[in-house]
Amino acid sequence: FLKIRPRSSAGIGTVSFALDAKTAPGTEGKKGQKIKFSLKQVPPGISPAGCTDVPGRTVVYEPFLLGETEVTIGMWEAVMAWPGISEYGFTGAATSEGGANLPVANVSWRDAVVYCNALSAILGFHPVYYLDSEFLRPVKSVRELADGLDAVLAKPGADGFRLPLSMEWELAARYIDGMTWTPGGHPSGSETPYYEETRAQQYAVFRADAPAPVKNRASNALGIYDMSGNVWEWCFNEFVKNEVNTPGYAVYDGESAGKESDASGAERKRVVRGGGWIGTEYRLQIGGEFGSLPDLVQIQQGFRIAKSGW
Numbered sequence: 001f002l003k004i005r006p007r008s009s010a011g012i013g014t015v016s017f018a019l020d021a022k023t024a025p026g027t028e029g030k031k032g033q034k035i036k037f038s039l040k041q042v043p044p045g046i047s048p049a050g051c052t053d054v055p056g057r058t059v060v061y062e063p064f065l066l067g068e069t070e071v072t073i074g075m076w077e078a079v080m081a082w083p084g085i086s087e088y089g090f091t092g093a094a095t096s097e098g099g100a101n102l103p104v105a106n107v108s109w110r111d112a113v114v115y116c117n118a119l120s121a122i123l124g125f126h127p128v129y130y131l132d133s134e135f136l137r138p139v140k141s142v143r144e145l146a147d148g149l150d151a152v153l154a155k156p157g158a159d160g161f162r163l164p165l166s167m168e169w170e171l172a173a174r175y176i177d178g179m180t181w182t183p184g185g186h187p188s189g190s191e192t193p194y195y196e197e198t199r200a201q202q203y204a205v206f207r208a209d210a211p212a213p214v215k216n217r218a219s220n221a222l223g224i225y226d227m228s229g230n231v232w233e234w235c236f237n238e239f240v241k242n243e244v245n246t247p248g249y250a251v252y253d254g255e256s257a258g259k260e261s262d263a264s265g266a267e268r269k270r271v272v273r274g275g276g277w278i279g280t281e282y283r284l285q286i287g288g289e290f291g292s293l294p295d296l297v298q299i300q301q302g303f304r305i306a307k308s309g310w
Helices: 073-080 083-087 109-122 142-147 166-174
Strands: 014-020 034-042 045-049 054-060 064-067 232-238 270-273 290-292 306-308
Touching: 014 073, 034 073, 034 166, 045 166, 054 166, 064 166, 073 109, 083 109, 109 142, 109 232, 166 232, 166 270, 232 290
Parallel strands: none
Antiparallel strands: 014 034, 034 064, 045 054, 064 306, 232 270, 270 290
16 A cells, blocks of 8 residues: 655744754864754644643743754753753753654653753853742752752743743644644644554654654644654643643743742642653643653653744
């Protein structure tokens, strides 16, 4: 039988960046090696939420950028090779072996928050995440987050990189044209439900022995890849059990962005979405929202970066 692969989309718009690649031993001093990555434009909107498509429950008021791919090993290692990274503290568990185009895994929520601030510093943007209400102490280590019980402040107007909010993630995963939306029981980009396994495999990596390089499957309508499958993706929000879609600030503005997170202890879970390479097709549903502890490190756990505004 002829197998037709669905065509990927270029999306609405793209903003690209580059990092100095980590060089192999013995090649230090070589110049011009870059790790390039792109973020896709996501317009604001109101979409359904959850696997049952509750109308109007996903609300995003402002445009934002979302990673074309999950953060890769190459992107992670490039940041770890930055001379200033000694000021930042991670769990040290992140995947460091494999191809540069594989998604990085074994990343805790705390690791992801620290990475976003480090990446912002490298590329000359203002960090998003802070430990104090005066926005003088940017988050620089997982230890700081643990000691502060994961209470984080997002600075209004900061132009740095951050984790997507749960509603932002779902809106981007569902997007077709801003008027119609992919149903919550589908993998992102797919025209058929998750249980149509042959079709789901064209958009997502699941029931696999290992992760696949990013962009190995078709994208959704915004040109974003692997929102279903490959690795689970952290969102910034706390996970609220039994909610159709975790409440969260849909815009980083002066009223909401500077508020402290609701976290009152390290046992508060954070949202994870999208499914991983080991899981079944059931986890690919873009309306599915799950929670994981912020210090937990798992082999299928990665993340995708976001940035406010266009």
